Amino acid sequence: xxxxxxxxxxxxxxxxxxxxxxxxxxxxxxxxxxxxxxxxxxxxxxxxxxxxxxxxxxxxxxxxxxxxxxxxxxxxxxxxxxxxxxxxxxxxxxxxxxxxxxxxxxxxxx
Amino acid sequence: xxxxxxxxxxxxxxxxxxxxxxxxxxxxxxxxxxxxxxxxxxxxxxxxxxxxxxxxxxxxxxxxxxxxxxxxxxxxxxxxxxxxxxxxxxxxxxxxxxxxxxxxxxxxxx
Numbered sequence: 314x315x316x317x318x319x320x321x322x323x324x325x326x327x328x329x330x331x332x333x334x335x336x337x338x339x340x341x342x343x344x345x346x347x348x349x350x351x352x353x354x355x356x357x358x359x360x361x362x363x364x365x366x367x368x369x370x371x372x373x374x375x376x377x378x379x380x381x382x383x384x385x386x387x388x389x390x391x392x393x394x395x396x397x398x399x400x401x402x403x404x405x406x407x408x409x410x411x412x413x414x415x416x417x418x419x420x421x422x423x
Numbered sequence: 424x425x426x427x428x429x430x431x432x433x434x435x436x437x438x439x440x441x442x443x444x445x446x447x448x449x450x451x452x453x454x455x456x457x458x459x460x461x462x463x464x465x466x467x468x469x470x471x472x473x474x475x476x477x478x479x480x481x482x483x484x485x486x487x488x489x490x491x492x493x494x495x496x497x498x499x500x501x502x503x504x505x506x507x508x509x510x511x512x513x514x515x516x517x518x519x520x521x522x523x524x525x526x527x528x529x530x531x532x533x
Binding site: 322323324325326327328330331332333334335336337340395398399401402404405406407408409410411412413414 | 432433434435436437438440441442443444445446447450505508509511512514515516517518519520521522523524
């Protein structure tokens, strides 16, 4: 693929993954479908921001939101095939970060 | 690695990679050391922003800048071992983007 074609796709992929916490949310969802509350309690992130990120992942076709009409209503989030295909990306970032990022390296500022 | 330890490292890694054009600059440098002008002409990015991104990569220990006292002076950028270790990350993003990101998907807005 010529770089002119690659640039926009690569950058779009990076753009999506680069939103703060998106990588970690996908990392969690790779473990299987989860309720909002499960995601919220397992990540150092506000409910509002988590909800925003999940909407973006839905819009990008990376995650789905399923409402189960139980009492109380149950809402679960799950990765699509496109989302699950990010497994090698998330794994390679995790492995690189574990080996090369020192704990005292400045935490994200965004 | 417990998630509490992973979160900051993973997010720091994501934070670094997420800066716009950083992924593509690393992608180029994976091909070998390059002069500023070579990088600038091969990427749709301004000289000012390229210079900023290269300084960030130097500060993060991912790239080095070498000045050759030729006439005119020659300045080359090269990945460090930490930088070259990003090869699987960049490759996995490229492969995912080629397969799953459609050309008409909105280009980055940042």
